[in-house]
Amino acid sequence: MSNSVRDQVVAILADQALMAPAEVSDGAELADLGIDSMTLVEAIFRIEETFDIQVPFNANAPTESEFDISTVASIIAAVEGLIAAQKS
């Protein structure tokens, strides 16, 4: 499996959603994947640990965070942005 940011984020989300990575499409919303708020918190920690970044999220109001969690694609984009910003 490739080690692109996309594939790793999808693998983390798929793991939390108890799905195969192939079933997680970029356009999917977290609710489509059955990921609720506490599962999302766990997924974000996995993302932080995998990429050694700090994700600015507010678990009590996820939609108000700077970290856009509306779709799988938006999460991937946000993670790529954070990697670029925090690794520089």
Added chain:
Amino acid sequence: MGHRIDQIAAALGGEAFGAVSIEITGAAEPAQAGPDDLALAMKPEFVAGLADGRARAALIADGMDWQALGLEAAILVRRPRFAMSGLTRAMDAGPGIAPGIHPTALIDDQAQIAPGAAIGPFAVIAAGAQIGPRARIDAHAVIGAMAQLGADALVLAGAKIGARVVVGDRVIIHPGAVIGSDGFSFVTPEKSHVEAARESLGKEDLRRSPQSWTRIHSLGAVRLGDDVEIGANCAIDRGTIANTEIGDGTKFDNLVHIGHNVKIGRDCLICGQVGMAGSAQIGDRVVLGGQCGVSDNIVVGDDVVGAGATKIYSNVPPGRILMGAPAVKMETHVEMYKALRRLPRLTQTVAALKKAISNDRDGD
């Protein structure tokens, strides 16, 4: 026994459409429904199943087009989950307790049984007990001396109601529950090491001479308000002097333990394996998730919600949402959890920084 569509609609506060005189005999998920079942298709993901099943009538949410779904009749409801209450009540076959008093039931001559009460096989009703009108007592249940059971109360198999316990109207007590066990209350002749530990918050002191525990008897009983529900194998201790009290409308899940002198308000929901130590006071509408714990002698305000496994060690103001052990505000707990999860990487960062600093020094 069949139920007409219009009767069911009336029972659950919904609106009936189409062939409202169709009689149905059961409820089913749409895909499994037979022609005499009411298909439960309130959620969009279940609607598709109607085509796979053979239901003629369905319960659907407000705004769905019943004719487009190919139904002969439909019940529309505004709040589907609330409608489940009326629907299940109408279709509940019940515990099957036969009317009247079973010949094997042991009923003391001094007990008072109101008209319409049903008492199952091998039930025991002690002296002075009062059983309310239409109350139902299942097999092997025990109602202790001088205990009172309200109208339409339901005591299921093997539940035990202790002496002098007062149970309100329409209360449901599930199998195996014990209402009115003695309080866990013991004292030593001299101050014990437990009292010393509480005062010093943990300073050890082994100089005390050994003492045995002496029993404090429970003179109080338990009072359950009206419409209380007690889950299977719960245990509620009686009070030391006054009663342990559970307010009207409060519901317990299975395996809840309530210590002596606890007072719980009305309309609370107490989930499985919650434990409350003696003399705790719980407000109204408090909801405690599974395995929550409440310390002795503390006050939990009205409308407090405890997430699962929250351990409450100190007083809680009204309306607070709690999580964790020791319990903190839920939002604080999430922040603490975030910090905890980031701790390993923080220690790595600190180690790297220390190394960088010492390298700098070496380079000077």
